[in-house]
Amino acid sequence: MKATVHVTLKNGVLDPQGKAVEHALGTLGFNGIEGARIGKYIELDLAETNADKAETQVTEMCEKLLANTVIENFRVEVDG
């Protein structure tokens, strides 16, 4: 079973990597960039075949390792 996780910085948390990308795009001649935020995208292959159990397991992984819940939000999607 495959699961995907999006980890994004919470609103209000400074994102220097996003600022750097925004600036770099500007210097490359792309105008009209009003903001850029960079997050992580994680694809997991799980042996678990039950979607609910897989989602619970991946949520626990996010809380323990994949996301820093003080400054980051995460979103888990499981697809059969």
Next chain:
Amino acid sequence: MKATVHVTLKNGVLDPQGKAVEHALGTLGFNGIEGARIGKYIELDLAETNADKAETQVTEMCEKLLANTVIENFRVEVDG
């Protein structure tokens, strides 16, 4: 207009960060992880209001800056 970009390593390209996460999850007691791949997730705020133009613009940004197309794939989504 908001656009999101997923940048992922192509199949066959070694992903040391993914391997590290896979191993770390194992040591934390999560069994049944058969694979982990880490990519980037980019959220852009654009001044452009035409969805087609925005998609073309963001695709060009990916080719020029956001993705290394030798080893990475990217996927652009634009939502009004």
